[in-house]
Amino acid sequence: GHSDVNKISFSWENPDSSKFVGVKVYKDNQYLATVDKPLNSYTVDGLKADTPYVLKFTSLDSNGFETVGVTKTFRTSVDPKTIPPGPVSSFTAQPTDKTVKLVWKKPKDEDLAGFKIFQDGKRIAEIGLEEEFTVKNLEPLTEYNFGVVAVDKDKNDSSAVNLSVKTLEENDDIPPHVPSNVFAKPSNGALIASWDKVSDKDLAGYNVYVDGKKINSNLISSTNFTIKNLENDRKYKVQVQAVDLSGNASELSSPVFGTPDINTIPLVESKYNLQDVSDGVGNQFWQLWPFLAWYLGIPLSFYVIYKFKQVYLP
Structure with missing residues (x-):
């Protein structure tokens, strides 16, 4: 006998007896057909793939007598269209703060069509035969679970290969504003x-x-x-x-x-603040005041009020 996906073919040797007229064929104890001599083969078709069947063959003589016969179990072949591809291998992840690049090796499968990408159990992409995919718009310092499933041309899925990965700390690559009013x-x-x-x-x-x-x-x-x-x-x-x-x-x-100018007030290295100016020095400061007020950015009126409060108010 020879098993195929949807059929089983048999052949046999007919007995020499002159009374022999044919062979009766049963499938799972149900009568299928009688094969008259001199034919010595038969094909049972319309079967399911990858399924066991019990077949019985009996000899029939001219008096209508039937032998006990031979019983055999056959299994139909697996349909190659239903065989899923193998899983991907060498699955790794390269995280940044907001992306994860997934990289893998594809299985050896002649009718491989591509891959499905999963994030936390949800399918987020279907791609061709590339062996990498970058997931974007992720949150920094967050744990994600990614899966890759191989798919063949008959739409059979491999088992998933999964990986948990945590994104990195936020990487700021946005420059600050340009200074203005210089x-x-x-x-x-x-x-x-x-x-x-x-x-x-x-x-x-x-x-x-x-x-x-x-x-x-x-x-x-x-x-x-x-x-x-x-x-x-x-x-x-x-x-x-x-x-x-x-x-x-x-x-x-x-x-x-x-344009630097010799006619402007020279720079004085100064650590003065308003308190020093007010407390320390009396009159000589009134000569230097225009420079210091300008250099320190303290308006003269502010200083006068400050001094007035200090000296004249209780």
């Missing part, structure tokens, strides 16, 4: 740069550029910076850049130009 106030041999505070919450500080070159070694935390050792009467281009805690830098601000 000024370069002239002084003798120097320029005093100032600008508006940048609103970014993760701001780390600022860099100052003169004629396109960064001149500070450490980030500047305030919104002003004195550029020293410049030539008087020469025009300099000043720009400011904001930097965040992840090291992202903004574009340089629109350039402003300043």
Whole structure:
């Protein structure tokens, strides 16, 4: 006998007896057919794939006598169209803060069509024969479960291969805002740069550029910076850049130009504040006051009121 997907074929040797007239065929104890001599083969068809069947063959003689016969069990073949592909192998994940790249090796299967990708049990993609897929728009520091299923051309699915992976800490690659309202106030041999505070919450500080070159070694935390050792009467281009805690830098601000001037008040290295100015010094400060008020950005009227309250009010 020979088993196929939906049929079983048999052949046999007929007995020599002159009384022999044919062979009766039964399937699962139900009569199917009588094969008259000299024929010696028969095919049972219309069967289910991958299923056992009990077949019985009996000899029939001219008097109508039937032998006990031979009983055999056959199993039909598995339908290749229903055989699923094998699972993927070497399944790994490469997480970033908001993505996970899945990589695997495909199974050896001649009619492989592609793969289904699952995230936390939900199918999120069907792809062709590529052996990688990047899942996007994920949350940082979050655990996800990913699965890959191989699919063949007859739409049979392999068993799933799964992997749990945690995304990384948030990676900030967005630069801060560009500083605005930059000024370069002239002084003798120097320029005093100032600008508006940048609103970014993760701001780390600022860099100052003169004629396109960064001149500070450490980030500047305030919104002003004195550029020293410049030539008087020469025009300099000043720009400011904001930097965040992840090291992202903004574009340089629109350039402003300043020209140091010998006729301006010279820079005095000063740690004075309003209290020092008020308490320490009496009259000599009135001569220096215009410079200090300008240098420290303290309006004169504010100082006068402060002094007045201190001296004249109880």
